[in-house]
């Protein structure tokens with residue numbers, strides 16, 4: 001359902017985004033776009049991580065950038081050595097810690113920061129993951145975070161980056177917040193960054209479907225780019 005323009009404008013404000021983290025239902029709505037019980041939320045995160053499982057080595061150190069309520073890391077707690085969730089919203093981080101505690105997920109750490117330097121994980125990470133983040137921030141900032149995340153990867157590590165494609169414009173995806181809230185990526189935006197980094201494309205996974213606005217079926221709205229850092233051998 002398309003929300004009225006003033007409501008969309010209000011939902012886009014930084015203060016509403018931040019304060020949405022005060023309760024679980026509002027935080028789930030802000031990060032997932034709909035109201036979800038905790039078990040529905042954790043189920044969705046488990047499904048996401050099982051689709052990505054082949055890119056997550058056992059006993060890995062995983063960094064989730066923009067972790068929100070932490071469900072992706074909670075889903076893989078049993079198979080990682082360490083999972084670190086980083087988010088700019090300290091209320092989301094507080095909820096993530098609480099949910100991890102209740103889930104008995106004890107290999108995880110959740111950290112809030114000011115949005116400037118991504119916290120450094122000592123020893124580096126095997127996988128850095130960002131889902132639903134880069135489409136909500138200006139591209140220049142996202143490129144800067146890509147640099148920072150790839151610097152933290154160990155040789156042979158993977159960067160898993162969710163990007164909204166331009167096809168999202170055909171769909172109902174923007175009905176809640178308005179298209180102004182999103183930054184879709186074209187293939188050349190990613191290619192330009194790849195050319196100046198040492199990362200190699202391993203796979204591009206179609207991710208997320210939405211109804212087309214004209215009612216004619218579904219379109220893929222996003223992709224997860226799996227990028228590999230050369231292992232130096």
Ligand SMILES: C[S@@+](CC[C@H](N)C(=O)[O-])C[C@H]1O[C@@H](n2cnc3c(N)ncnc32)[C@H](O)[C@@H]1O
Pocket residue numbers: 030031032065066067068069071086087088089092115130131132133136137
């Ligand atoms: C749509 S939510 C996705 C949350 C989570 N990745 C998921 O898929 O459930 C986007 C998340 O990115 C976070 N975020 C936005 N800007 C950020 C930044 N500059 N650094 C870190 N996190 C950021 C938000 O606070 C929010 O938790």
